[in-house]
Amino acid sequence: MSITRYQTPELSNWSSFDRLASFRDEVNRLFDFSWPSRDSGLFSGWSPALDVSDDKDAIFVNVELPGMKKEEINLTLHNGALTVSGERKQERAAEEGETFRSERYFGKFQRSVTLPAAVDASKVSASYKDGILTVELPKAEEAKPKQIEVGVS
């Protein structure tokens, strides 16, 4: 048995900044100028947008990770929490020329989400398309909704 303490991945959720983010988008739209977005780490490093949805059989987690290679993305499932981490590396060719604008974030990121139901860890699958990572986590049998017949006498 391992006695290493499991470190809860930092949840970088700055919901109070969402209002500010919305204002930032308005300013960007007016001046056609991009201020560092929530994604580019003004406060907490790169925090890619994450969505969760579910149906009766599975939970789906989508993460926006544009311009990565699938080998650079890591997924772990631990204690009912899914962690997506990785590192986006700047391509060598990009370092050679003079930079005029640098808004994209390079470096490490980590997002964690507590799953809303128990999942079958052996059946988890993931795909990466158009810069969006989609993780499908089938729900464990006991977490699926069941119809119970109630006899009315």
Next chain:
Amino acid sequence: MNATLTSPQSQTPTLRNGSHRVSYLTPLANILETADGYVLEAEMPGVNKDGLEVTVENRELTIIGRRAMTERNGREVYRESPASDYRRTFELDPSIDTAKVTAKMEQGLLTLHLAKAESVKPRRIAVNG
């Protein structure tokens, strides 16, 4: 719809007369200069090459990225990603040969190569005598 958490960016503001203003997201971009031109990268997750529109008009480069209609599975529990499409305009330097713009779309990252016109490239002049 129950328990929907949409990010504020995805809400389209409604004007007083009831019409909707189309709101776009500004994609994050990097621009670098190379020996024979410029490289422009813009992040547009959720957009594939069918939803991409790159136009050059009057020395203005416009990028529009429309998200592919991916079926969202089931009920939304939590959402951060904005639903808006992307749009951004760049002013092009007169040294750019607008006829030689190439675009590549890979995993939501648009890479444009903008070549410099031959006339502005440095040229060595042979000295006679």
